[in-house]
Amino acid sequence: MKYGTGHCEKDTLMKRLLVFQHVPHEILGTFDPLLKEAGFRIRYVNFGRTPDEQPNIEKYDGLIILGGPMCVDQTDSHPHLLTEIAAIKLAMERHIPVLGICLGAQLIASALGARVHANPSKEIGWYDVTPTDAGQQDPLFKSFKGTEKIFQWHGDTFDIPHGAVHLASSPECLNQAFRYGERTYGLQFHLEVDAALIQRWLKTPVHIRELESLGDNISAEKILADTPQHIDNTAELGAQLFGEYIRLFSSKVRKVTLPSR
Numbered sequence: 001m002k003y004g005t006g007h008c009e010k011d012t013l014m015k016r017l018l019v020f021q022h023v024p025h026e027i028l029g030t031f032d033p034l035l036k037e038a039g040f041r042i043r044y045v046n047f048g049r050t051p052d053e054q055p056n057i058e059k060y061d062g063l064i065i066l067g068g069p070m071c072v073d074q075t076d077s078h079p080h081l082l083t084e085i086a087a088i089k090l091a092m093e094r095h096i097p098v099l100g101i102c103l104g105a106q107l108i109a110s111a112l113g114a115r116v117h118a119n120p121s122k123e124i125g126w127y128d129v130t131p132t133d134a135g136q137q138d139p140l141f142k143s144f145k146g147t148e149k150i151f152q153w154h155g156d157t158f159d160i161p162h163g164a165v166h167l168a169s170s171p172e173c174l175n176q177a178f179r180y181g182e183r184t185y186g187l188q189f190h191l192e193v194d195a196a197l198i199q200r201w202l203k204t205p206v207h208i209r210e211l212e213s214l215g216d217n218i219s220a221e222k223i224l225a226d227t228p229q230h231i232d233n234t235a236e237l238g239a240q241l242f243g244e245y246i247r248l249f250s251s252k253v254r255k256v257t258l259p260s261r
Contacts, residue, residue: 022068029192065104105186112161123152135167143240191238
């Protein structure tokens with residue numbers, strides 16, 4: 001698309017997105033080209049490299065919080081988690097769209113006063129995820145055709161925050177997704193992965209050690225064998241869900257009041 005006044009008008013219209021990253025192997029994945037194609041300017045804050053950074057969320061039009069191996073309550077060893085929770089609260093108060101993936105969803109839940117705790121079992125690999133009745137009516141989940149096999153890598157889970165809408169569940173983890181207001185979403189699962197990213201995770205030392213500690217129940221070999229069966233559908237679901245999220249940037253704002261803690 002060409003703009004009559006050249007690059008200046010295009011730059012004025014370009015949206016700015018802030019991404020909180022925790023480790024090098026947790027990235028936007030398939031979400032990255034969708035955002036760039038839509039014309040977003042993306043800035044990463046890698047708290048693994050610059051843990052003391054204090055980003056100004058008010059300069060941005062959206063916030064995405066990625067996953068990571070740390071737990072939400074490990075604020076003594078990872079004090080940037082408190083910085084992130086404060087930024088999430090401010091983004092919601094300013095009606096800025098927020099999307100959290102895995103640890104990111106847990107941080108959003110914590111920012112809303114919900115409990116984050118160990119799940120009864122770890123989900124690592126491909127698991128059934130089913131939209132709730134409310135999820136079936138949600139614009140981001142309308143592409144789900146009932147239960148879908150989705151990639152997971154987590155040991156913790158969150159309670160659904162007060163006032164939030166429960167969107168999806170799995171047999172081993174009840175709370176897989178929620179929406180707060182119209183612009184804040186938390187997803188426990190990973191729709192941003194492709195086959196190359198999964199292979200990268202399986203070769204990451206922290207993940208190798210985790211898998212070795214789990215015995216034969218969960219293995220890299222099983223994950224690699226299952227991935228070709230589900231990865232194409234994941235790409236389609238991810239493109240549709242993330243496409244709807246991108247549309248939130250131009251949606252009308254309704255006032256959201258954050259719960260008191």
